[in-house]
Amino acid sequence: MNEKCENLCAPGGRMSITDVQAEHARIKNHTCSEYFDFFPLPLLVLDSCRQIVFANKAFTDIAGASDLTPFLAKRPGEAMGCVYSDVGASGCGTSRYCRECGALRAILESMETREKSEHECQLLCRDEHGATEAKDLRVFVSPWETPDGTYYVLTLRDIGDEKRRQALERIFFHDILNSAGGARNLVDILMNEVPEDAREIAHMAKSSLFALVDEIQKQKQLLAAERNEYATLKITLQGLEIVQSVVGEFRTHPKALGKNIHLDAGSVNVAVSSDFSLLRRILVNMLINALEATQAGGIVTAGLRREKDRAVFWVGNPAVMEKSVRLQVFKRSFSTKGQDRGLGTYSIKLLAENYLGGEVGFSSEEPAGTIFWVSLPAL
Known part of the structure; x- marks a missing residue:
């Protein structure tokens, strides 16, 4: 069901398909567009209404299309099958769900500041069979000044593997530190109960557990530092x-x-x-x-x-x-x-x-x- 206009979080106005096709023809003839297909990441060129006027081969390949035709004049969420792209009165970017969309934030910030912008974006998308899948993306948007006006080049990087690895790392460090720390504390408690002839072995066990806990904490700290999260x-x-x-x-x-x-x-x-x-x-x-x-x-x-x-x-x-x-x-x-x-x-x-x-x-x-x-x- 469409939402009321007061829920819009981005302008809903669109260019006609005829106007977008004319924009596409101009971009396609631009020298820069010849190099977009060499770029390994999916790339979209948007107009001032956030509509797609050009896409590189990397984008059409992941979208399972032979050319841009199915996506021309659509907005990014609509082209990628976002489950909320048809909820707002004017499509992608106009529902209350879009207020937290990282891709939309990056686009609007670039439009406002005329500078590069970058945000993470979590999407729920429907595939060609109607199944829902989650996507974790890092979205980069940069203004592109041409003789015919300003366009916005949007590139997408899939960070799903990175996010899954980070989640697994958090679980791993939490669980293994609890286990290793518990074992170390248990050895400390038992030290006074160990017979004299086994005291040296007990000290070795305590030292090994101390080293294990320290090594785990070291790796956890280093990962956080490398990500600028510390x-x-x-x-x-x-x-x-x-x-x-x-x-x-x-x-x-x-x-x-x-x-x-x-x-x-x-x-x-x-x-x-x-x-x-x-x-x-x-x-x-x-x-x-x-x-x-x-x-x-x-x-x-x-x-x-x-x-x-x-x-x-x-x-x-x-x-x-x-x-x-x-x-x-x-x-x-x-x-x-x-x-x-x-x-x-x-x-x-x-x-x-x-x-x-x-x-x-x-x-x-x-x-x-x-x-x-x-x-x-x-x-």
Whole structure:
């Protein structure tokens, strides 16, 4: 049933099919239109009434059409089978449901500002058999000035896989952290009940569960940071206390077995305004990387110093990296430890520079070995 005009959220006026066909002919003869078919993403060209005057082959292919004819003069929702596209009095964009449509928001913003706009859009669409399917899209709209007037180029990117993966990741992290955290807490409770001859094994189990929970939290935090979803909470922190805490915790970490972790005797306390969780994660990553690069019996050293108005957190180990390794240290997927590794140093740089306003660097030479450092503004 059509809704009343007061429910319109976008103008309902349309160009006649004759006028749209004339627009289509002009766009089709424009030089730019020759390149639209090379574009891999579905692309639509809209006129000032939000009607389709041109589409590239990528769009007609996903729509199952041989050419633009079935979609000419329609609006995007109508062409894509949106279940709400025929609810409003004047079609797509004119019902109360359209008020939350990301595609419509992107179009209207671009029309108003004459600038590029981008929004996510969740659509419920009917396929050719009448079945309903959900689509998650990222919609980009950009004004296109031509001698015949302004048009709006709309491109669509399917982000359904990305959204499903994010949902599965949230469920995974929630469930596995609950399970691993519960197991760790259970071992803590049982520690006093373990016979003396099994105490060493119990400590190993506790250390392994501690490492497991820490690794899960690290991956969860990194994913949030990469998506710009991490909300920092900066408070005043005493830098030396955090370094001491991390050093103390990781002396029993599985990667520290047979190795020594020292706190540099010359370390001084420097207060910083920072996010506790991120700063701790950075120090943990530097420490684990150093432990992995250290041979049995070797020493890993952590410290903190003040350099003018900066607090410099650092971790060193005796090994020296080859030149080819030094040139690729902070790349996302580069690792000397095999495939599916390489996130440690990358995450140090990402978290420190993108979220904490810090600087990251390293040196690797004889006889000092390798030292990674993070410099943050001091209070």
